[in-house]
Amino acid sequence: QREDEQGEKTAPPSHQLSFIGARCCVQSNKRCTVIGGSGFLGRHLVEKLLERGYSVSVFDIRQSYELPGVTFYQGDLCDKRTLLPALQDVSLVFHCASPAPGSDNRELFERVNILGTRTVIEACVEAGVQKLVLTSSASVVFEGTDIKNGREDLPYAKKPIDYYTQTKIEQEKLVLAACDTEKNFLTVAIRPHGIFGPRDPQLVPILVDTARRGKMKFIIGDGTNLVDFTFVENVVHGHILAAEHLRPSSPICGKPYHITNDEPVRFWDFMSEVLMGLGYAAPRYHLPYTLVYGLALLLWLLALVLRPLVSFKPTFTPMRVALAGTHHYYSCERAKQDMGYKPVIGLKEGITLTVQSYPHLRRGA
Ligand SMILES: NC(=O)C1=CN([C@@H]2O[C@H](COP(=O)(O)OP(=O)(O)OC[C@H]3O[C@@H](n4cnc5c(N)ncnc54)[C@H](O)[C@@H]3O)[C@@H](O)[C@H]2O)C=CC1
Numbered sequence: 001q002r003e004d005e006q007g008e009k010t011a012p013p014s015h016q017l018s019f020i021g022a023r024c025c026v027q028s029n030k031r032c033t034v035i036g037g038s039g040f041l042g043r044h045l046v047e048k049l050l051e052r053g054y055s056v057s058v059f060d061i062r063q064s065y066e067l068p069g070v071t072f073y074q075g076d077l078c079d080k081r082t083l084l085p086a087l088q089d090v091s092l093v094f095h096c097a098s099p100a101p102g103s104d105n106r107e108l109f110e111r112v113n114i115l116g117t118r119t120v121i122e123a124c125v126e127a128g129v130q131k132l133v134l135t136s137s138a139s140v141v142f143e144g145t146d147i148k149n150g151r152e153d154l155p156y157a158k159k160p161i162d163y164y165t166q167t168k169i170e171q172e173k174l175v176l177a178a179c180d181t182e183k184n185f186l187t188v189a190i191r192p193h194g195i196f197g198p199r200d201p202q203l204v205p206i207l208v209d210t211a212r213r214g215k216m217k218f219i220i221g222d223g224t225n226l227v228d229f230t231f232v233e234n235v236v237h238g239h240i241l242a243a244e245h246l247r248p249s250s251p252i253c254g255k256p257y258h259i260t261n262d263e264p265v266r267f268w269d270f271m272s273e274v275l276m277g278l279g280y281a282a283p284r285y286h287l288p289y290t291l292v293y294g295l296a297l298l299l300w301l302l303a304l305v306l307r308p309l310v311s312f313k314p315t316f317t318p319m320r321v322a323l324a325g326t327h328h329y330y331s332c333e334r335a336k337q338d339m340g341y342k343p344v345i346g347l348k349e350g351i352t353l354t355v356q357s358y359p360h361l362r363r364g365a
């Protein structure tokens with residue numbers, strides 16, 4: 001173990017970690033907690049942290065797996081009393097919990113993402129945690145219109161496309177504003193985009209479900225819109241780099257960082273590749289963007305009006321149509337410069353690994 005100029009215990013170089021981790025017990029300065037660690041990204045993060053010699057606790061409203069060496073704390077992050085025990089003797093916290101974007105429940109998003117994040121910050125300060133890494137989202141700047149190579153200095157969306165995005169904006173502002181080098185409480189926000197990979201409960205399952213219902217025949221718009229899809233291991237890598245670069249003198253304190261695959265791809269090419277990899281036909285027929293967006297808006301309004309009588313969830317929501325028919329890709333130059341970020345898995349390999357991980361979603365399975 002080395003000590004840096006702030007007297008903080010620092011990690012040995014990463015090539016030593018697996019050896020040290022395998023040889024002896026975990027170093028006490030590498031104790032961290034992953035809030036939301038039962039989720040898709042959270043679990044991948046937990047697995048990588050363990051591999052790198054960290055001692056990991058998970059705090060989540062549900063426990064979705066068991067892993068040797070991981071201590072689980074089950075509870076709602078809005079409740080400080082249940083959260084505090086999970087933060088004792090921990091120097092680093094990752095906050096990657098959120099209600100699923102598809103839930104469209106304003107009250108839930110506001111409670112968990114805004115009030116809950118306030119509670120997380122308070123609990124971290126109370127427990128003496130020194131570093132908080134938030135999983136934000138690149139969509140905090142997305143308003144449903146084209147973003148090409150967007151940098152972190154883009155303003156937050158004035159008209160966020162849904163409650164999820166609206167509350168992710170407030171959440172990010174809270175965490176970044178809490179950064180206080182004087183008090184040695186350091187924060188940073190990672191903004192991933194379009195995370196995909198093994199065990200993702202959203203992207204591939206929604207896509208396959210739509211295909212199985214015979215609704216994946218159409219391309220919205222001309223099909224040339226470029227989008228970032230980011231393999232989950234790259235997102236994990238960005239989080240760990242951020243945590244390891246978070247020091248009082250570091251330029252990353254209190255800042256947001258885009259983390260992507262750095263390989264924007266046509267939205268419809270990506271969808272087609274995943275579909276064909278799983279044995280489904282790729283969409284072929286084009287529909288005008290404005291027509292589909294207008295229809296989705298109508299359906300959404302209808303669902304809103306009829307909600308007291310019947311409940312139905314349209315596949316084509318305005319938000320999904322906007323995501324499928326516009327350009328939205330982001331520059332991760334700042335992460336490259338400030339923390340030496342570079343994707344560890346390319347897009348093609350990421351797609352192959354993802355497709356292989358869903359044998360049960362193959363056509364005919
Ligand atoms: N999946 C994606 O494409 C993207 C995700 N993100 C962000 O990444 C983070 C992780 O997302 P995923 O892993 O995809 O979602 P997920 O739904 O798989 O994981 C979220 C976890 O948070 C937990 N959670 C929810 N409410 C809680 C509460 N009140 N108390 C304690 N735990 C609670 C859930 O039980 C779940 O395990 C989220 O903050 C999300 O906004 C950002 C950009 C893209």
Ligand SMILES: CC(C)=CCC[C@@H](C)[C@H]1CC[C@H]2C3=C(CC[C@]12C)[C@@]1(C)CCC(=O)C[C@@H]1CC3
Pocket residue numbers: 193194195202203204206207210215216218220227228229315316320321323324
């Ligand atoms: C890049 C990014 C932010 C991806 C987010 C993931 C989801 C929002 C997409 C995953 C599957 C997508 C999908 C559609 C919209 C966007 C997703 C939900 C459609 C509903 C778009 C319209 C269709 O023709 C069917 C699509 C099914 C898959």
